[in-house]
Amino acid sequence: MSSTLEIRGLCKSFGGIVVADSIDLDLSPGRVLGLIGPNGAGKTSLFNLVCGVVKPDAGSIRLDGQSLEGLPTYQRARMGLARTWQNLRLFPSLSVMDNLMLGPRVYSADRLVDVLFRPAQIRANEAEARDRARDILERTGLSPIAQSRVQDISFGQQKLVGVARALMNDARCLLLDEPMAGVEGQTYALIQKAVRDIAASGVAICVVEHNVAFIRDLCDEGVFMFAGKVLARGSVEQLIADPHLTELYFGT
Template sequence: MLEVRDLVKEFGGLRAVDGVSFTLAAHTITGLIGPNGAGKTTLFNTIAGAHRPTSGSISFLGQAIGGQPPHRIFHAGLVRTFQIPRPFASMTVLENAMLAPAGQAGERLWNNWFARPAVRAQERRVREQARQVLDFVGLERLSGEFAKNLSGGQQKLLELARVLMAEPRLILLDEPGAGVNPTLLATIMDKLQELHARGITFLIIEHNMDLIAQLCDPVLVLAQGRLLMQGTPQAVRSDPRVLEAYLGGEAA
């Protein structure tokens, strides 16, 4: 589904991603781990179009996407979340979810004058879809609440709901477990497994090794911008190079 070949991203004299190559098979949950500063988020940003690659290639579903703007990559079915959720704080949970689908007729000003029935009909469909997605992630009861009033874990569920509204093929998740209480973390993990069973593919940055071990196979290990190894969670946790680079030389 995703193929990254010899990917390099430099910022001045800093090579944040250094010749990384890997492939993601469809219908898998792949983990991406590594110490702080390893280049994980830069890799995500480059795949998702926020950064233009210095060199190398990225293809998604057989199409080259390296250097494409984020909105084109989004429309192709590759979407991402952020470590710190970014909802529209003064809009409701339902409104945040309804914003996500692309190509809504009401986005064109003249349609609101000359094609009002079509705009209203589509808005009703999007609202119903949003309610279904919010019900799936457990936020339907909070649909009228302002997004700024949600807890950190609830905002991550809203972030997941927004990307689901885009009907993605591949989701890049940036630390879904960071700052989330154990109850909501269990909910997030359950929802990811359900979505995986529906055929959605995931690439997940995460520091919580228990989450990685339960959800992900394979696991990619990044260190100093380079792909150190990839393998099963068990193989990764016992590899001496990982123990040195990621776990400080001690077994997890």
């Protein structure tokens, strides 16, 4: 099975701090990979490298066989890469619905020429995006708060909006940065279900998460990172049971 995302020899350091040390990693379609490791292991930095937020010193990243080298973030997104953020990064001046409306790979108003001279096409694109957003809001249980401002909804719901917004991309590869931090109860179950459904549709997913139960329930496989290195890869049970890794994680 060919990988959706293929990372080879990825290196990055900021001054003396190494955040990525020759990382090789593959994400396969329909599989959920959990990134485990203590704070500062380079998990979020790896996401930033994949998304083009940070430029790597060396190495290659391929999405569906196409190199991402030198491409700006927005082009990577248009190729089918989506992510959520540890600190949410929703748009506070927009409603939940409008947050989602900006998510499709091709946005109705990306080209100003179309806005000015092709109003019919814009209307059609908007209607299509709105239907898609409604569908996703329905599936994630967010429909009742579609018109709310994002700061007026609960933290868990905000996390869910982040996932829902990323879903608008119809992505090939989805990176989730701590989707469960601070989430409890019903929303927890909703996010879990959402991630399962996305994986079932053939999307390659990578999750950074400290919630071990969530990782164990959801991930097909885990990767343990420490000081910018991939130290081990295997089933989540295996990684958790490894006394050496546990020691690194808790620093005992």
